[in-house]
Amino acid sequence: MSPTGTENTRLVVLRGPSGAGKSSTARALRACLGSSLTWVAQDTIRRDILKERGVPDGANIELISIIARFALDRGWNVLIDGILHAQRYREMLDELCRDHRGINQHLLLLRCVLAGDSPLPCEYAGHRVQRAGHDQVV
Template sequence: MSNPTKVVSPTLVIIRGNSGSGKTTAAREARRRFGRGAALLEQDYLRRIILREHDSADIDPVAPAFITATARTALDLGYHVIVEGILHTQRYATVLHQLIGDHPGPAAVFYLDVSFDETVRRHLGRDEPIPVTPDEMRRWYTHRDLLDIPGETVIEETSTFEQTVTTILHASGLTTVVPQTPCPRRCPHCARKADQTTAATEVP
């Protein structure tokens, strides 16, 4: 009698840091390298575009609950999930701790620890800088705003882009897990692409 197939819970990855720390670019590249089967949830898009809500301590924001509920839904559907954003502990610590605590699978938390001056330099060097001033960035800046979770990985500003992405992929385990969602596992288009990749790497 064969053993039933073991269901493996997907991986949750949380990438945090101040504005201009490089977290968005690193998160996008990590997801690109993983491929289909990983969902990328960007705080700015969900809060600014979907909800059109200000990130303010003067209101009781909807975004923290909305972002973590979206992450939970994607995880339940079999997606590996990367959540990215400033995600200030003042407003997000409680819901992020709960999201991690409730998730039965592996979870990895990263914090890009970049000084204020370096965040401004990186911001001004973007191909398409977002319309914020250094003064606005200073008001948002919080020094080492860690979640204080066991195993939280702090990535220093001396880490190159390549080193940062590699650290995220390896420390989270995304380099070893496989997609669990239907498209990369079952769709004919993905199967053809996988066959083509295999054929291209075979030694004649």
């Protein structure tokens, strides 16, 4: 694709399992930053707009990229939030990051279960969470 955004725009990708607090975090950031932040919610695009199930090569993947690029090209900061399974979304997110002229931040939110005082490995539905190349675990 082609370059997107400016040196001053920020692209934040907030991934993680259901219930990890992605949407709550995005909602709080939107409340603080207001109209300077475009919130691109995977659930809204996939389930509400497209009525699409989570399938490989789903139309939502392309639409998330289009919306993010549209906002970045207008000088708006973008927050993409969702489960965003690495095997389905990695290519699009990597390309978006490569093309973005500004600052990129990938955060992987995990809800870790505690047993007494000892943390157990972070898991999603019994499976280890697969990190994408740019993810920082939070």
